[in-house]
Amino acid sequence: MLLDVSNLTVCYDRAMLINDVSLYVEEGEMVSLVGPNGAGKSTLLRAITGLVAWDKMTLKGTAEGDITLKGNIVFDGKDISKTPAHEIVRRGLVHCPERRRPFKEMTVRENLMSGAYLHMKKWDVQQELEKVFKLFPVLGDRLNQVSGTLSGGEQQMLAVGRALMSRPKLLLIDEPSTGLAPLMRKEVFNKILEIKNLGITIMLVEQEVASVFSMASRSYVLSSGKIIAQGKCSELLEDEMIRRTYLGL
């Protein structure tokens, strides 16, 4: 098991955003996490990659500082529930955040370089760049463009490319298709499949259930901070109640 999360609970100021969630990801698979708006999908990813713990630490003592974080997170055989966010990346657990969030004032190249921040000294970064350009040729063409001026689709490619520069073993991608036109969505999903075929394990958060279920092997359905269904995508699709209530199909 590459990632094993057990009994994870997150409260922000007494609101329980994640309620006793357990999940796992096997090496090499693509797992999806779906659920309605506000279900806690992003919060779950943030808890796994250390951002909730970071909030807890930095906001301690302020009005928003009342944060509870409980549970065990094991990644690649090691407990990471006490590991700070910037160290978690080093282990190969990489989070491509919601709303893409490129460094808008930096160029495409600088954004990609910040993805390789941890590894700049050790590796030939140019070689890593070439790999990313092969996947996303558009980034290669726009290397010196300020990323705030990229289109939404290009920004998404950049966000994923930047995450790849950190050399993930497991890549968590949060809603890559949101706000994109149908054609671009399809392209983004295709790229994610290509990444999976490179041997990178993926956990994909999406609203676009139909597309995701056709790519992922297993899925978790999250609602109000709880996992209310899980299993093979094909089996989830057969459950009429889940289909209608949670998947909107």
Next chain:
Amino acid sequence: MIVDILIDGLIKGSVYALLAIGFSLVLGVARIVNIAHTALYMTSAYLIYVGTKMMGLPTIVSMVAAVFLTILLGLLIYNYFIRPIQEHEAAMLISTIAVAMMLQEVFLMIFGGHYLGVNPLVRGYLTVLGVRVTNQHLLALGLAIIVLISTRFFLMKTRTGLAIRATAQDREVANLMGMNVNGVAMITMAVSVGLASIAGAIVVPLVTVEPTMWMHPLVMMLAIVVLGGLGSLEGSFVGAYILGFSESLVVFMVPMGSFLKDSVALSIMILVLLIRPEGLFGVSFEEER
């Protein structure tokens, strides 16, 4: 006169740029409004006075030592007076004001309110277009520009510079890139205080050293940062020269008018803000979380 204004404006602009860029850096990276910034500039000036006049050390040695000691002091202040309350904006503001006042009182207690001076590093003068310009002024200008260029190089071309810029733009995503955001904030603080103390070292032979010498630069620096657009380094740079030149113009053109220099700077700032509320290079901040 024109040459005087040009040289003086360039020196003032460069020194203000050093101060404003350092201030903007910590503001951007760690959201710290460090009112004590120019008090640290004053600290560096006093330390150089101590080194040269009281301990008889060579000026260069005193300057280097002063810069390092000031950075050390800045980091101690950051650690004990700022970091524990970093997320409480009002408390942090008050705390840095308190630190500035404390430094002022400490220097007043030790040295009294006397106007002290430091000998120039170099003597003699050059004649530029018929006007005498002291070598010390030219040296100050050259040093300031070299430091400004090095700072730009550091920020744009080094790995640490990349981390500083990334953290300033989005702390959380910087974390996700493996950047140790607290460490980056610490380094930024050191760079910022370093720039302030270098500014102090550069001007110390040209100004009088006294316990309130931090106030005028503070007003100018805040005006520059607002004028240029909060958090924008280009803005701080351009704003510094605009206000540096306008200050020299006032000082040289208006007889006995040097008491006007703060109000002119602030008027320019207000005028620009009326036309362009986000400042010259400001971007309207997008809330990110």
